[in-house]
Amino acid sequence: MDRVLIESLAVETVIGVYDWERTITQRLLLDLELATDIRPAATGDDISLTLDYAAISERVTRFASDHDFALVETFSERLAETLRDEFAIPWLRLTVRKPGAVPAAAAVGVRIERGTRPEET
Numbered sequence: 001m002d003r004v005l006i007e008s009l010a011v012e013t014v015i016g017v018y019d020w021e022r023t024i025t026q027r028l029l030l031d032l033e034l035a036t037d038i039r040p041a042a043t044g045d046d047i048s049l050t051l052d053y054a055a056i057s058e059r060v061t062r063f064a065s066d067h068d069f070a071l072v073e074t075f076s077e078r079l080a081e082t083l084r085d086e087f088a089i090p091w092l093r094l095t096v097r098k099p100g101a102v103p104a105a106a107a108v109g110v111r112i113e114r115g116t117r118p119e120e121t
């Protein structure tokens with residue numbers, strides 16, 4: 001199955017388990033792979049027939065500013081659910097990185113896959 005990609009999308013959100021993290025926003029970096037068949041859009045050269053990566057990026061940014069979670073796990077799960085519901089995405093892979101959370105690491109975070117890959121049905 002084809003994928004629409006969004007890579008290293010930077011968003012600001014309140015995220016973290018420690019008291020000091022509840023009073024600030026921090027940057028998360030997101031990678032998304034969104035399964036879709038791109039051929040109908042390509043045939044008609046029609047954005048309405050594909051997943052609009054600009055619209056989805058805007059939705060992710062708004063989700064981040066509207067929510068406040070302790071764990072990157074919760075952020076990821078809730079975001080995946082929101083995107084799949086609102087954009088009818090059959091399968092996605094979402095990577096959420098929290099740069100600087102562990103100073104000795106370039107980034108830490110989670111990667112999840114949700115839904116069913118269309119070719120697996």
Ligand SMILES: Nc1nc2c(c(=O)[nH]1)N=C([C@H](O)[C@@H](O)CO)CN2
Nearest residue numbers: 015016017018070071072073101102
């Ligand atoms: N698996 C996780 N481990 C940790 C998380 C998390 O969200 N998921 N969060 C923290 C702290 O908020 C940390 O990022 C602060 O530097 C620790 N471990």
